Amino acid sequence: MNKLTGIIGGAAVAFTMGAAAQAQNWDMPTPYSDAIFHTANIIEFAADVKAATGGAMNITVHSAGSLFKHADIKGAVRGRQVPIGEFFLSRLSNEDAAYGLDSQPFLATSYEDAARLWAAQKPAVTALLAEQNLMPLFAVPWPAQGLYTNGEIATVEDLSGLKFRAYNAALEAFAALAGAAPTQVASPDIPQAFATGQVEAMITSPSTGASSKAWDFVTHYTPINAWVPKNIVVVNIQMFDKLDADIQAAILEAAAAAEVRGWEMSAAEAKAKTQVMADNGMIIVEPSAALMEGLKAIGATMLADLQATASEEAKAVIAEYQGN
Numbered sequence: 001m002n003k004l005t006g007i008i009g010g011a012a013v014a015f016t017m018g019a020a021a022q023a024q025n026w027d028m029p030t031p032y033s034d035a036i037f038h039t040a041n042i043i044e045f046a047a048d049v050k051a052a053t054g055g056a057m058n059i060t061v062h063s064a065g066s067l068f069k070h071a072d073i074k075g076a077v078r079g080r081q082v083p084i085g086e087f088f089l090s091r092l093s094n095e096d097a098a099y100g101l102d103s104q105p106f107l108a109t110s111y112e113d114a115a116r117l118w119a120a121q122k123p124a125v126t127a128l129l130a131e132q133n134l135m136p137l138f139a140v141p142w143p144a145q146g147l148y149t150n151g152e153i154a155t156v157e158d159l160s161g162l163k164f165r166a167y168n169a170a171l172e173a174f175a176a177l178a179g180a181a182p183t184q185v186a187s188p189d190i191p192q193a194f195a196t197g198q199v200e201a202m203i204t205s206p207s208t209g210a211s212s213k214a215w216d217f218v219t220h221y222t223p224i225n226a227w228v229p230k231n232i233v234v235v236n237i238q239m240f241d242k243l244d245a246d247i248q249a250a251i252l253e254a255a256a257a258a259e260v261r262g263w264e265m266s267a268a269e270a271k272a273k274t275q276v277m278a279d280n281g282m283i284i285v286e287p288s289a290a291l292m293e294g295l296k297a298i299g300a301t302m303l304a305d306l307q308a309t310a311s312e313e314a315k316a317v318i319a320e321y322q323g324n
Helices: 003-022 037-052 070-078 097-103 111-130 169-177 187-195 206-211 237-241 245-279 289-309 312-323
Strands: 024-029 057-062 084-088 134-141 146-149 163-166 181-184 201-204 220-222 230-236
Touching: 037 057, 037 134, 037 230, 037 245, 057 245, 070 084, 070 134, 070 230, 097 111, 097 169, 097 312, 111 134, 111 230, 111 245, 111 312, 134 237, 134 245, 146 206, 163 169, 169 181, 169 289, 187 201, 187 206, 206 245, 230 237, 230 245, 289 312
Parallel strands: 024 057, 024 084, 163 181, 163 201
Antiparallel strands: 084 230, 134 230, 146 201, 146 220
C-alpha cells in the first residue's frame, strides 16, 4: 500500500466513523402488529427517512405495543421518553372533542368525506398538540367501520342488550344509545373477549376483523360504514427541533409520502380484508334500510349532543366540514 492510498483509506475510515458517531437513532412505538397495514406503512416511512439521510437518521419501529402500550404512547412522546410514536387519534377525544371527530358516527362515512374532515380537523389538532409539545407528522385512516355480530342485525333494536366492544368514548355512547352494553376492549384482546363472553358484538374495521380472525367468534359482517377513524404519528417538538435542517426536511418529506401511501393502502385494505372474511366463511350482509335509518338517527343525536358541549375548536371544525 503506497502512502497516498493509506492517507485516503484513513480519511475514509475517519469520515465513516464520524458519520456513525453523529447518526441519530430514534425509537418509535406503535400499537399494532407488523401484519397491520399501518405498521407496514410506518416501516416504509422509517426506511425512506434512513435512505434520504444516508443513514444519518435511523428510526427503529417497535410494533404491537412492545415498547409502550397503546394508552401510554402519546405520554411517552410528550415526556421525551421517545421522540416519535403512533396512536389512534380519537383516544384523545376526552381531552378535546376536536380529536375525536373522525370517530363521530355517520359524520364522515367515505374516504372522500374523511379527507375533507381531516383537512378541516388538522389545523385544530395541530394547535392542540402543540400545547403539549407535540407535532403531527401524518395521519392515515382505517377502513370504514363495520358491524360484527352473531346473526343478522336487521334493525337497531336487534342490538339491544348485547355486550358491545368499545374502544373510545364515542363508541361507548353509540352502544348505549343503541341499547347495548359497552365494554372497553383493546384490539389484541378481541378474540379472548368474545371467547369469554365479555363482548358479543363490535364495530371495527375489516382490517381488525381479519387480523383478529373474527370468523372464529362471529358469523356476520355488515358494512355500515359508520365512520373512518385515523391513526396519527406525532413527534416531540423539542426533539425534532434539535435535528439538522436537512434531516427535518427528510422526515417531513417522508411523512407526506407516508400519508398519501397510507390512504391508498387503507382503501385497498378495505376490499381485501372484507374478502378474507368472506373466504373464511363469514356472511357479508348489506345493511337494511331500517338499520341504517336507526343508526343514522343515533349519529344525529350524538352530533347534537357533542355540539352542545364541544370546545370552540371542535365546533369550528364541524362548521367548516359541513360547509364544504
